[in-house]
Amino acid sequence: MNILIFGKDGQLGKALQARFEASANWAAKSGLRLHYLGRAECDLSKPDAVSAALDQFKPNCIMNAAAYTAVDAAETNELLANAINAGAPERMAQYAAQHGATFLHYSTDYVFDGSKEGPYRETDAPNPLGAYGKSKAAGERAIEQAFLHATQGQYAILRTSWVYGEGGNFIRTMLRLAQERDELRVIADQYGVPTSAAWLAEVSMALAFDRHGALRAFPSGIYHAVPAGETSWHGLACWAVQEASQAGMQLKVDAGAILPIPASAYPLPAPRPMNSRMQTTKLLQQLEAQADVSEWGHSAVTLLRTPWNVGVTDYVHAMARQHTA
Ligand SMILES: NC(=O)c1ccc[n+]([C@@H]2O[C@H](COP(=O)([O-])OP(=O)(O)OC[C@H]3O[C@@H](n4cnc5c(N)ncnc54)[C@H](OP(=O)(O)O)[C@@H]3O)[C@@H](O)[C@H]2O)c1
Known part of the structure; x- marks a missing residue:
């Protein structure tokens, strides 16, 4: 069985590789052939490259961990963000x-405008505020459309938020700044859920x-x-520093x-949702x-319930162990 993983050098891509490597015996016994790109x-902005990779590896399972994730830069690179975040997943x-x-x-979570009071459900209507969120929402729609009349195959779009892993992310930035500066100012009125890339790979x-x-x-x-x-960016920074x-x-x-x-005191090119909280009952029930x-499955259910x-x-x-080693 061929597993094709796009985005091998990103936070999630690395976590997926690590997860498969941790089960290397299992993967070998089950006859899984893993292909990481x-x-x-494979440049996902080039439709022909995506098609060529699919034709070459003939995957039974595709895991797409690649994305144009530069939220602010997407405001001025909308075409590229769309090609990578909507065109490639459509193929x-x-x-x-x-x-x-x-x-x-x-x-x-950036497919939502953040105006809802409680956690978002899968059935809530997306209304992205910025170009990155719009491109990701377009990707979701394209996938749904591609499967609309399908009689075979299956897909899951896992919506996640505030990802941290091996790579650049908010926690790393905060810890670097905490080493350099005497004081930090962090947004305290945007709420969401930090998600480990390793956690997401396991789930x-x-x-x-x-x-x-x-x-x-x-x-x-x-x-x-x-x-x-849930927490705010400020809550996350405090926890990480502590x-x-x-x-x-x-x-x-x-x-x-x-x-x-x-957030109003720290304007950025792309507006972010004030509320990024998402309800996970559907995934929990499926894993249960x-x-x-x-x-x-039991361990994944536990993970979903873990704060x-x-x-x-x-x-x-x-990180601290690596730092002091
Ligand atoms: N990071 C977050 O906070 C966050 C929050 C919510 C949802 N998500 C979603 O979670 C998924 C994983 O995110 P992540 O944090 O792992 O992202 P990431 O660390 O930024 O990794 C994205 C990967 O996509 C690759 N990529 C970008 N443009 C490409 C192109 N034209 N062709 C091929 N590969 C390309 C990048 O390649 P290079 O390494 O060469 O740059 C990078 O390795 C994405 O779908 C993202 O939208 C992320």
Whole structure:
């Protein structure tokens, strides 16, 4: 069975590789052939390159961890963002629908405008505020459209938020600034859920594969995929700095020196949703339904119920160990 993973050099792409490598015996026994592509091997802004990769590897399962993720730059690079975030996944979805393959794609809280009071559900109407969110929402629609009349294949669009892993992200930026500056000012009125790329890789695997390495059947559609709880950017920065100090990282600021500011005091080219919280009941129920036949599913259900700060603590402590090594 061929698994084709796009975006191997991104945070999620690296986490997926690590997750498959952790199950290398399992993957070999199940006859999984894993193909990882980065920008150098397949430029997703070029439709022919996407088609060529699909034709070459003939995947039974496509995992698309690649995306144009530069939220502010997308405002002035809308065409490119659309090609990568909507055009490329459309081709992948068309291939999956035509060839009976499984397609796992990832989307974002930024498809919402953030005006809802409570957590967003999968059925809430997207209304993206910026070009990045618009391109990701267009990608979601293109995938749904490609599967509209499909009689084979399946897809999951996992909408996630505030991702951190191996690569540039908010937590790394905060810890760097906490080493350089005496005081930090961080937005305290935008709410969401920090999500570890490793967490997302684990949940993806549990949704798509059984413990024998066979592809599972699941209802196609959008699933919200974030850990439990919520916080603000300020809450996340405070937690990360506090944990980094406890883990022995030398910082100039402590959590008390991180000042809360409103988003209005830190204008950026692309507007962000004030409320990025997403309800995960649908994914939880799906994983629970699968958990009786798989230990793997059980651990994914536990992950979904685990508060976001547990993952951040693990991540920051691992960073601190690397830092002091
Ligand atoms: N990061 C977040 O906070 C966040 C939040 C919500 C949802 N998401 C979604 O989660 C998924 C994974 O995000 P991530 O944080 O892992 O993103 P990431 O670290 O920015 O990785 C994205 C990857 O896409 C690749 N890419 C960009 N343009 C490409 C092109 N033209 N051709 C081929 N590859 C290209 C990049 O390649 P290079 O390495 O060569 O640049 C990079 O490796 C994405 O769908 C994203 O929209 C992310």
